[in-house]
Amino acid sequence: xxxxxxxxxxxxxxxxxxxxxxxxxxxxxxxxxxxxxxxxxxxxxxxxxxxxxxxxxxxxxxxxxxxxxxxxxxxxxxxxxxxxxxxxxxxxxxxxxxxxxxxxxxxxxxxxxxxxxxxxxxxxxxxxxxxxxxxxxxxxxxxxxxxxxxxxxxxxxxxxxxxxxxxxxxxxxxxxxxxxxxxxxxxxxxxxxxxxxxxxxxxxxxxxxxxxxxxxxxxxxxxxxxxxxxxxxxxxxxxxxxxxxxxxxxxxxxxxxxxxxxxxxxxxxxxxxxxxxxxxxxxxxxxxxxxxxxxxxxxxxxxxxxxxxxxxxxxxxxxxxxxxxxxxxxxxxxxxxxxxxxxxxxxxxxxxxxxxxxxxxxxxxxxxxxxxxxxxxxxx
Amino acid sequence: xxxxxxxxxxxxxxxxxxxxxxxxxxxxxxxxxxxxxxxxxxxxxxxxxxxxxxxxxxxxxxxxxxxxxxxxxxxxxxxxxxxxxxxxxxxxxxxxxxxxxxxxxxxxxxxxxxxxxxxxxxxxxxxxxxxxxxxxxxxxxxxxxxxxxxxxxxxxxxxxxxxxxxxxxxxxxxxxxxxxxxxxxxxxxxxxxxxxxxxxxxxxxxxxxxxxxxxxxxxxxxxxxxxxxxxxxxxxxxxxxxxxxxxxxxxxxxxxxxxxxxxxxxxxxxxxxxxxxxxxxxxxxxxxxxxxxxxxxxxxxxxxxxxxxxxxxxxxxxxxxxxxxxxxxxxxxxxxxxxxxxxxxxxxxxxxxxxxxxxxxxxxxxxxxxxxxxxxxxxx
Numbered sequence: 001x002x003x004x005x006x007x008x009x010x011x012x013x014x015x016x017x018x019x020x021x022x023x024x025x026x027x028x029x030x031x032x033x034x035x036x037x038x039x040x041x042x043x044x045x046x047x048x049x050x051x052x053x054x055x056x057x058x059x060x061x062x063x064x065x066x067x068x069x070x071x072x073x074x075x076x077x078x079x080x081x082x083x084x085x086x087x088x089x090x091x092x093x094x095x096x097x098x099x100x101x102x103x104x105x106x107x108x109x110x111x112x113x114x115x116x117x118x119x120x121x122x123x124x125x126x127x128x129x130x131x132x133x134x135x136x137x138x139x140x141x142x143x144x145x146x147x148x149x150x151x152x153x154x155x156x157x158x159x160x161x162x163x164x165x166x167x168x169x170x171x172x173x174x175x176x177x178x179x180x181x182x183x184x185x186x187x188x189x190x191x192x193x194x195x196x197x198x199x200x201x202x203x204x205x206x207x208x209x210x211x212x213x214x215x216x217x218x219x220x221x222x223x224x225x226x227x228x229x230x231x232x233x234x235x236x237x238x239x240x241x242x243x244x245x246x247x248x249x250x251x252x253x254x255x256x257x258x259x260x261x262x263x264x265x266x267x268x269x270x271x272x273x274x275x276x277x278x279x280x281x282x283x284x285x286x287x288x289x290x291x292x293x294x295x296x297x298x299x300x301x302x303x304x305x306x307x308x309x310x311x312x313x314x315x316x317x318x319x320x321x322x323x324x325x326x327x328x329x330x331x332x333x334x335x336x337x338x339x340x341x342x343x344x345x346x347x348x349x350x351x352x353x354x355x356x357x358x359x360x361x362x363x364x365x366x367x368x369x370x371x372x373x374x375x376x377x378x379x380x
Numbered sequence: 381x382x383x384x385x386x387x388x389x390x391x392x393x394x395x396x397x398x399x400x401x402x403x404x405x406x407x408x409x410x411x412x413x414x415x416x417x418x419x420x421x422x423x424x425x426x427x428x429x430x431x432x433x434x435x436x437x438x439x440x441x442x443x444x445x446x447x448x449x450x451x452x453x454x455x456x457x458x459x460x461x462x463x464x465x466x467x468x469x470x471x472x473x474x475x476x477x478x479x480x481x482x483x484x485x486x487x488x489x490x491x492x493x494x495x496x497x498x499x500x501x502x503x504x505x506x507x508x509x510x511x512x513x514x515x516x517x518x519x520x521x522x523x524x525x526x527x528x529x530x531x532x533x534x535x536x537x538x539x540x541x542x543x544x545x546x547x548x549x550x551x552x553x554x555x556x557x558x559x560x561x562x563x564x565x566x567x568x569x570x571x572x573x574x575x576x577x578x579x580x581x582x583x584x585x586x587x588x589x590x591x592x593x594x595x596x597x598x599x600x601x602x603x604x605x606x607x608x609x610x611x612x613x614x615x616x617x618x619x620x621x622x623x624x625x626x627x628x629x630x631x632x633x634x635x636x637x638x639x640x641x642x643x644x645x646x647x648x649x650x651x652x653x654x655x656x657x658x659x660x661x662x663x664x665x666x667x668x669x670x671x672x673x674x675x676x677x678x679x680x681x682x683x684x685x686x687x688x689x690x691x692x693x694x695x696x697x698x699x700x701x702x703x704x705x706x707x708x709x710x711x712x713x714x715x716x717x718x719x720x721x722x723x724x725x726x727x728x729x730x731x732x733x734x735x736x737x738x739x740x741x742x743x744x745x746x747x748x749x750x751x752x753x754x755x756x757x758x759x760x
Contacts, residue, residue: 003494004467007460008487010760021483021760055701077702078669080387087384097702100658100669100719103401107388114383122659125718153667153703154659161662185700278480279502279534282541287533289458289480292678292731294759298699319678320565321435321730322457322477322759323533338505339480350701351672354735357757377737377756379674379702380390380401 011360015367018341022276023290025356026343027371029363031270032250033065039232039249040069042265046236049243051075051094051225056247056350058375059359060088066250067091073116075225075245076375079107084374086115094225095119096181096245098126098146098154102133104380108141109133118142118223120181122156124168131172142178143169144223149182149206159213166219179223182207183245188230189255189299193262200227200234208240229256233265253349255299272305272343273352274360275324280338286314288324288342295319295344296351302344316344391740395747398721402656403670405736406723407751409743411650412630413445419612419629420449422645426616429623431455431474431605436627436730438755439739440468446630447471453496455605455625456755459487464754466495474605475499476561476625478506478526478534482513484760488521489513498522498603500561502536504548511552522558523549524603529562529586539593546599559603562587563625568610569635569679573642580611584618591620609636613645633729635679652685652723653732654740655704660718666694668704668722675699675724676731682724696724 010024020026043050052066055077063074063085073092076082082093098120099108108130111117121127121143134141145162148155156162162180169177187199203226211221227235227244229252235244248256251271261267275290295302297319304311304326313333318325326342328335336342346352353359354376361369390404400406423430432446435457443454443465453472456462462473478500479488488510491497501507501523514521525542528535536542542560549557567579583606591601607615607624609632615624628636631651641647655670675682677699684691684706693713698705706722708715716722726732733739734756741749 005463005490005494007463007758007760008483019483021481023759083385083387098659100656101401103388103399110385114385122661123718148661152661152665153700153705155661157662276480279478281502281528281532281535282537285532290759292676293734296672297678298672320533325533338503354673355757355759377735378387379403379670379735380387 009370010358011367011370013367013369017362017365017367020274020341020360020367022274022341023294024274024360025352025358026272026274026360026362027251028270028272029361029368031268035249035251035267035270036065036069038265038267039246040071042232042236043244044070048236048241051243051245052250053096053245053247054085054375055081056353057250057373058353059371059373060084060090061371062250063090064088072243078379079104079111080378080380081375082111083378086111090115092116094144096183096225098122100126102129105129105133106137109137109139112139112141113137118144118178120144120146120154121165122146122154124165127165127168127175131175134174140174140176142176144179144181144225145177146181147207147210149203150184151186159210159217162210162214163217163219179221179225180207180210182224182226183228184226185228188228189259190230191258191260193260196231196259197234200231201238204235204238204240211240229267230259233263248349251349253299254303254345254347257345269305269345271346271349273302273346275342275344277336277338277340277342280335283335286326286335288326289322290344291319291323292321294355295346296348296355298351299348302346305343305345314342389750390738391747391750393747393749397742397745397747400654400721400740400747402654402721403674404654404740405732405738406652406654406740406742407631408650408652409741409748411648415629415631415647415650416445416449418645418647419626420451422612422616423624424450428616428621431623431625432630433476433625433627434465434755435461436733437630437753438733439751439753440464440470441751442630443470444468452623458759459484459491460758460760461755462491463758466491470495472496474524476563476605478502480506482509485509485513486517489517489519492519492521493517498524498558500524500526500534501545502526502534504545507545507548507555511555514554520554520556522556524559524561524605525557526561527587527590529583530564531566539590539597542590542594543597543599559601559605560587560590562604562606563608565608568608569639570610571639573640576611576639577614580614581618584615584620588620609647610639613643628729631729633679633732634683634725634727637683637725649685649725651726651729653682653726655722655724657716657718657720657722660715663715666706666715668706669702670724671699671703672701674735675726676728676735678731679728682726685723685725694722
């Protein structure tokens, strides 16, 4: 080999799982496809559009698999994040978040030349920037007004505030008011099914009240979009949302796994980090080659996964930058050998995808494909 | 613009700081260069080699600036991480960690064809893999035996265990025993100067005892390497280490900033994340465009930085995936305007660098250069 050196791929189609160079992010395709099918079927049964959130996976191949099953488009959370999905041919994208400033408005306006694009607003100055940029680019853009239904993050307070922004939008012929964005992330991880049901009901009620007040003022919302993987069963049944935007259901994570999913709509762990035992000391330790730089730990440490379940023997107890420390649940039990591969369920899927360039798609003990996580790092 | 769309750069040389598209990782060059100069001068005054840890920054331009000032080489933590530094012409690299398995051994052996390379071992099977791979590649490789001086992570227990591995190494003419790796990460963030001094003294004493026992057995350690940014003043003065490997001192982070640096060797915050206010509600909120995907929060939330100090008015209180929530320290004070840029000091520099593709190098209010963070994501 001559300079510049290139890193060999972590895996190639056809490889046995044991041949994957670790750490590597894996998607178990059978479970993943069952997750996609279940969500699509539930949305169709409810007569609600499914617009999965691609901020979770950042992977065009996954978005295309979602569209193929009937998703109406995707959400992204940042303007830059849309780029690889536009390049991959996704025809309809919602930036489910506000953008600020002329540079981002110019990017949004350029994206709108290539795709049916919507973006959220919660302030008149965002509308002014987008109006100027779309006028310069010659593009058409749909706007959703975000309403605050309890997150106290982005969004306006009530129907009159929505109405005031709609008046601003209507001053620009290339902009179109399309409806409302209403998302409440904080309830997605309420552990009990009944608590989540009640909280989602409250969120839908607040959203519905704004829709009703706008209708009374003569303003029709073509789209009311929101919901997430933790509440989607209730969001679909609410009669308020015309569209739901779950993301994490594709692969789930350890944190979502701690939710009690008592209802019929359940999803399986399909996302794993393959790691290897890289040090064993004198047989008294188990150190993995995967830490903070391969796994997001903001929502808790990963689970160790063995034969379809959380390991009954091993527990991942601490993440250093590049190392994971594993303890035995029962002292004296056998430890994994140096070099043995262990699969981990990441604590939080979204920022874990954001650490990896490639997703190794596996099925029946073999690598089937390697999918680029093309929007990894696109946070502008 | 035609497909495929490309994301414009966050900044170009000559841009005003206000023109930087956020979130973007910044390096304030004046403070950065003072940090490099101070560390190099301290190492030279102590007669100890400086081998900065590139796992902190993953940026070849920074490594070259360190070498230019007299660093003897760099450390990396993973075999794959070495690749962009080899490609950039760094002549001497220590992989300060164990590698496991034939795929990684093959990569190490290939790297050793292009650079003076050392790697750590703590088990005979790692040596066997490296011996086979270097024999196949026709390369020469130096090995350091890692000793456990209290981290209880990697490393062997004592001098006899080192000696046993040295015998394995000596069976292979293309492998060379070069000395000891001895690192104690857990003491780097002890807050009090005296506690850190005592803990570093204990670590150096344990390391020195192994060196002495090996010498008594006729084994000379050409290199004894260890230490970090939190303890480097004591590591340099210990008389035990021939080489130190601090990383974070280049830019510091909020967590290191909480250490009490009573001694003469202090470093400045030079690493910032530029973010923008993207939502203000009805004037009652401040939401930034930078959350978990732009900033590592494993060691705490970022500080807000204003005019060379932690902000007296604003506090970053929570990180969502793509949003940061900012509160006022005193209710009723003025809030930053929509679109205003705020600079954050990341809680933990190493995994924050690992989220970004580019580092915007700034000086005197202007962008001076954009440096690729080429080893970002290289965790294998």
